Amino acid sequence: MFTKKTCFSILLIAVMLVTSILAGCSGNADQTTTGQQGNSAAKRTVKHELGTLEFTTPPKRIVVLDMYLLDIATALGIQPVGVAQEELNNKSLPGYLKSRVTNSFTWVGSRKEPSLEMIASLKPDLIVADLQRHKEAYPQLSKIAPTMVVKGSGGQDWKQIVKSLAIALNMPERGDQVIKQYEQKVAQAKTALSKAGTLKVLPITIYPKQKVRIYTADSFTGTVLQDMGLTVPFRADGQPFIETGAEKLADIKADQYLLLQSPAYTKGVDWKNTPVFKDLPAVKAGKVVPVQMETWSFYRGPLAAQVIADEAVKLLANKQAK
Structure with missing residues (x-):
C-alpha cells in the first residue's frame, strides 16, 4: 500500500509531467505562429x-x-x-x-x-x-x-x-546591383571626361519651324550628363524640358550642344541653317554633336544611360571648355 507521502510524490510528479506537456504544446503553438508571421512577411507591398x-x-x-x-x-x-x-x-x-x-x-x-x-x-x-x-x-x-x-x-x-x-x-538585391552598375559606369565616364573641366553642355532638339526642345538639368539626359561631371546650364522649375522658340537659346550660355535628332520626329530639319541657333558662338565654333534622340531621351532606363555614357566619352572627352 502507498503511504500518504508516496501518493503526494506521485501526484507531484504527475503535475510536473502535465505542466511539461502543456509547455511543450505552448512551444509548438509559438513556433506555428512564428511560421505564419514568416509567411506574412513574405508579402511585399509596392x-x-x-x-x-x-x-x-x-x-x-x-x-x-x-x-x-x-x-x-x-x-x-x-x-x-x-x-x-x-x-x-x-x-x-x-x-x-x-x-x-x-x-x-x-x-x-x-x-x-x-x-x-x-x-x-x-x-x-x-x-x-x-x-x-x-x-x-x-x-x-x-x-x-x-x-x-x-x-x-x-x-x-x-x-x-x-x-x-x-x-x-x-529580388531587391538585383535592383541595387542595377543602380550600382550605372553608378560605376558614370564614374568611369567622369574620369575620362575630367579634362573637359566644367564644360557647359546643353542638350536640345530642333523641330521644324524653329521650334526647339531644351532639356534641363532635371531631365534624364541632363542628370546622366551631370553624373559624369558635366554642367547642364538650364533649369525650368523641375521640368525635364521646355518647348519654345529658337530665340530662347540666345539666353543660355553653353560651350557645347548635344543635338538630339531623329528621322522619325525631326525629318527635314536643317539645323545648320536654323536662325538664331546658327549664329550662337559655340555653334560657329563647331561645338555641335548630333546624337540619336530616342536613345538619349526616350529610353530612360539604366541601359540607355550606359549607352549615353559611352557615347559622351567618345564625343566629348577631348572637348575643352573655353
Missing part, C-alpha cells in the same frame, strides 16, 4: 502612382507599355511577354536592347494606344504602365491584371522604378 499592390509570389508574365520600361525590365533580367512599341508602324527594338531581349514576346500596340484585347490575351500577372500615357486606361488595365503605374519622365525616376519592380519580383 506603392505606385495610382495605388498599392501586394505580392506573395513573383510575377512571371509581365507586360510593359513603354520602351523605357522595357529597358528597366531587361536590366533586371526580366523577359516581358508583351511590349508596347514606340509607334504603331515601328515594330523594332532599340539596337542596344536587341541582344538582351531573348524571348518571343508579343507587340501589344503602341505606347500611346496599347491594345487591351492583346494584353488580356497574354494573361499577364503584372502590367507596368506610364502615368502620363496610361492614367485614363488604368481602370481597364487593372481589371486585366495587377497594374503598376509609374512616373518616368524625370532624371531620377528610373531608379525608383527599378527598386519597386525589384521588390515586386522579390
